[in-house]
């Protein structure tokens with residue numbers, strides 16, 4: 406058995422971890438000074454690191470003072486947690502070091518974009534920090550109890566075991582994988598369904614050290630946001646404000662008073678699983694309101710589209726590698742390294758030969774088969790992008806509004822948009838839909854708001870990106886039930902929107918099987934209306950929504966129609982913009 410004295414040796418590691426965290430926090434401070442727009446994103450990370458540092462400082466204090474008898478499991482957990490913290494702190498330090506600065510010492514544009522828009526690795530690391538802090542807080546609570554029995558009770562709870570297991574999995578992923586893609590793929594989601602869907606563990610976050618650190622930074626963040634808003638006239642576009650992403654107990658009323666005005670614009674939260682059309686709906690609303698944020702940063706959208714194309718190319722190339730018998734025949738194709746370009750962040754423009762290579766890749770039967778039989782949403786808008794490859798990869802690389810609408814840019818955290826349609830103001834919250842992202846949804850749960858819950862009708866034969874054993878429609882049903890029952894949403898208007906109706910119709914007409922995934926379906930296989938009614942009934946049987954709509958979100962008129970019905974108002978046609986006529 407590990408004796409308590411052995412963990413005294415860990416005090417030294419705790420001190421060195423605290424040192425690394427302090428160094429990371431000071432790096433972030435210097436980044437924030439140069440980069441006002443990302444203040445909140447960086448502030449959120451600072452707060453998380455500060456909370457982790459505080460938890461470690463408390464552990465150190467405890468180690469140095471009274472250490473009586475300790476439960477065996479508690480000792481093992483403490484040891485494992487401290488090891489994990491050490492690896493995590495070094496990884497964060499390394500990630501921060503990757504943010505490139507220009508020769509004038511300013512943070513480079515690519516680094517800003519990476520951090521704010523597509524910082525998947527950073528988000529994963531932030532999730533790990535949260536998990537680490539919560540486990541340390543839990544262990545500290547156990548350490549501070551008087552009896553071995555009480556220590557044992559706390560660490561043996563199934564919620565505690567799950568949290569410790571997750572942290573161990575995080576450590577393993579950080580040790581085994583050093584590249585950013587693997588950190589993403591190592592996301593640990595194999596816990597029970599409920600904890601996966603809403604991971605709000607009030608107990609873990611109730612301790613004073615954690616909350617003290619969190620609230621101090623949060624108040625600063627609110628103050629600085631309010632100051633900035635007061636200085637900025639007009640609306641803020643999509644992705645303009647990234648709220649802090651702390652996990653906070655659902656019982657805390659303060660969040661409501663701090664973040665959300667009781668009066669004012671209509672609040673709308675867009676919810677649903679990953680790739681359920683939330684951001685596409687938001688982009689359409691922005692277009693209608695005349696607030697087209699992409700016009701202000703076409704270079705970033707170009708990079709996002711290029712990243713999407715490289716990512717799809719990489720996935721299809723994998724299929725070819727697995728099935729190709731003639732290496733020499735495909736030498737040029739196999740020599741192209743899309744993931745290398747992605748990892749190095751070379752996405753401002755694509756190599757001139759890219760469209761040709763892409764089309765060549767698509768001529769392979771195995772690749773075509775993979776696209777036809779895929780059980781994910783990865784290739785959904787591939788036809789569109791293949792049709793426009795030459796334009797998108799051309800020297801001038803003209804972008805159209807449709808390109809922006811068709812690309813899936815995974816939302817991370819919460820993006821808030823303030824829009825005005827006719828004379829009504831709207832405050833719209835868009836969130837990421839994958840399981841790890843859902844831990845942040847609590848920030849957009851407040852009574853009296855309107856919830857638009859999106860279910861992609863075409864997903865009935867697809868599996869989750871983050872868990873290939875779960876059907877997306879089943880996940881949507883579970884999520885719908887959780888949202889509808891959530892006590893913070895009792896007074897909210899809840900609208901159910903079935904999206905991707907165009908893809909759904911195509912799929913059913915092409916003979917895609919439904920019985921294989923839903924054996925209780927009794928209608929004719931190719932009957933679009935019967936299948937639609939079947940899935941609708943599944944949702945309505947759970948809870949009757951205030952309204953229900955079916956739409957193709959890429960179609961502006963469908964979105965106008967939904968908004969006019971939800972808010973009982975006339976919705977204007979969007980004014981033709983440069984995006985549609987000349988491109989950007």
Ligand SMILES: Nc1nc2c(ncn2[C@@H]2O[C@H](COP(=O)(O)OP(=O)(O)OP(=O)(O)O)[C@@H](O)[C@H]2O)c(=O)[nH]1
Pocket residue numbers: 677678679680681682683684685686785786810811812813814815816817836837838839904905906907908956957958959
């Ligand atoms: N054809 C078609 N494509 C759609 C529709 N709605 C969304 N898409 C596409 O589906 C992909 C995902 O849409 P998003 O709106 O980005 O999904 P999301 O719900 O914001 O996803 P996360 O941010 O990852 O949670 C994009 O490529 C969209 O163009 C639709 O009704 N029809």
Ligand SMILES: [Mg+2]
Pocket residue numbers: 683684685814815816835836837
């Ligand atoms: Mg999104």
